[in-house]
C-alpha cells in the first residue's frame with residue numbers, strides 16, 4: 385500500500401489542524417511501511433500512538449468547532465466519535481488475533497480504514513472548515529502540537545492495547561465498562577488540553593454518576609447469581625466513590641487544582657484497569673448466570689461526551 389503524501393489540497397488552517405493532520409498521516413505511513421514486516425509488539429506501539437493521537441485530535445477539533453460555532457460541528461462530532469470507535473474496534477481485534485494469517489488480515493483492514501477515513505474525512509468534511517480559517521487560527525493560539533504530552537504517561541488516554549483483555553460478559557457489563565473508559569479518556573483529554581476546572585468538575589460528576597449506576601447494577605447482578613466475593617467487591621466500589629467525592633471537593637476548592645487534575649488522570653486510569661482486570665475478572669466463572677440474570681436489562685443511557 386502506497387504512502388499518503390501531504391499536498392496543498394489537504395490544507396485547512398495553515399496552523400494547528402494541519403500540524404495534527406500531518407502527525408496522524410506520519411504515524412499512519414509508519415504503520416503502512418512496517419505492517420508487513422514488523423512484529424506484533426512494534427505494531428502495538430504504533431497503533432497505541434495512532435489511537436491516542438486520533439482521540440486527542442478529534443477531541444480538540446470538535447472543541448474548536450464548537451467554540452467558533454462551525455455549522456457542521458454536530459455532523460463532525462458524530463463522525464469523529466465513529467472514527468475513533470471504528471479504529472478502537474479493529475485494533476482490539478488486532479490484539480485478540482493469535483494466528484499469523486488472522487493478524488495479517490486485521491492489519492490490512494486497519495490499513496484500509498486509516499487510508500479511507502484520513503483522506504475522506506479531511507478532504508470531504510474538514511475541508512469545510514477552510515471558510516472559518518481566521519476563527520480557527522485565533523481560537524487555537526497557544527495549543528500544543530499532538531505528542532507534546534508524550535513524556536507524561538499520566539496524560540496518555542486508555543487505548544485498546546490496555547483494555548482488549550478486559551472483557552467480562554460480552555454484554556451489559558462490558559458495555560458499561562466501555563463507557564467508563566470513554567468518560568475517563570474524556571477527562572484525561574480535557575486535562576491534557578488545559579481544560580477549565582468547571583469543565584473537569586462536570587466530567588468528574590458525569591463519571592461518578594455513571595459509575596454509581598454501573599456499580600449498583602453490577603452488585604445486584606452479583607447478588608442474584610450468588611457471587612462469593614460480593615462484599616469485598618462492594619467495598620472496592622465504595623472506595624472509588626469516596627475517592628471521587630474527595631477529588632470533587634478538591635476541584636471545587638480551587639486549591640492545588642493543577643496537581644489534583646493530573647493526579648486524578650492516573651488514579652482513575654489505574655483504578656479502572658486494576659478493578660476490571662482483577663476484581664471484575666473474578667465474575668468470569670459466573671458469566672452464564674449473569675447473562676441470564678441480565679437478559680431483560682437495557683444498556684444504561686450514555687453520557688454526552690466532548
Ligand SMILES: [Fe+2]
Nearest residue numbers: 445460509510
Ligand atoms: Fe474533523
Ligand SMILES: [Fe+2]
Nearest residue numbers: 561602660664
Ligand atoms: Fe464493573
Ligand SMILES: [Fe+2]
Nearest residue numbers: 602617663664
Ligand atoms: Fe466492579
